[in-house]
Ligand SMILES: Nc1ncnc2c1ncn2[C@@H]1O[C@H](COP(=O)(O)OP(=O)(O)OP(=O)(O)O)[C@@H](O)[C@H]1O
């Protein structure tokens with residue numbers, strides 16, 4: 573028989589965003605920051621590449637949920653949880669070989685296992701899902717739909733294609749099925765540090781998604797990545813580490829007091845009109 577559900581203690585934050593925009597960078601830095609602040613952190617990679625945990629495992633690829641359900645490793649669900657030196661527990665859904673099978677299935681399976689094992693309820697202060705943003709199938713929506721009080725964050729740069737993906741993600745979140753989804757915020761991971769902030773603030777206001785913080789493009793992030801680290805351990809006094817700390821603080825605030833207003837995504841036509849009116853397509 574299933575154990576009785578205990579009330580969830582910690583916060584669950586779910587990051588979506590366009591491919592390559594910095595979801596894994598942001599989620600692993602937030603995880604490292606929260607762990608360094610003494611929180612119990614669970615970081616869940618929901619990407620067939622299984623690279624969310626890279627900065628915590630010296631590049632080693634852990635056995636994944638898909639490996640387990642596909643019979644490629646003889647492990648139980650609990651054994652897929654790896655405790656790392658940084659104090660972050662990590663788990664990866666993994667995925668099928670390119671062109672075969674369905675990556676979203678791994679994500680949906682992870683959520684089923686989490687429910688079954690009560691893992692999301694078992695004392696983590698912070699649980700972070702690093703998910704894809706090009707929402708190719710419903711499986712990738714599963715983290716938003718399981719449990720309750722999960723908070724959606726979108727990682728985007730100032731580029732039109734990335735904002736387009738952000739608007740699509742907002743549209744997915746605004747769909748009226750399942751438990752209501754709180755729009756935690758937009759995390760701006762800039763490509764160009766001189767990007768016009770006013771237009772980005774207008775975009776966020778139009779969607780009713782608050783800006784949860786800004787991360788500048790910074791070579792210290794690349795240097796840390798090359799060493800298999802986050803800037804939280806590699807350069808704790810850097811501007812980048814301070815920016816991740818500020819985003820983490822904003823996230824904690826948003827989760828404690830979610831936005832009252834419903835997300836209001838734009839139609840594709842309205843989106844492109846918005847972008848053109850602000851000359852953002854040329855960014
Ligand atoms: N603010 C930044 N400054 C410098 N480099 C960055 C920054 N953000 C991300 N990067 C670099 O950009 C690359 C892509 O980032 P990342 O892997 O986090 O993106 P992603 O959204 O997770 O991609 P995918 O969709 O493929 O999973 C990485 O090499 C990362 O180090």
Ligand SMILES: [Mg+2]
Nearest residue numbers: 595596597619
């Ligand atoms: Mg990634």
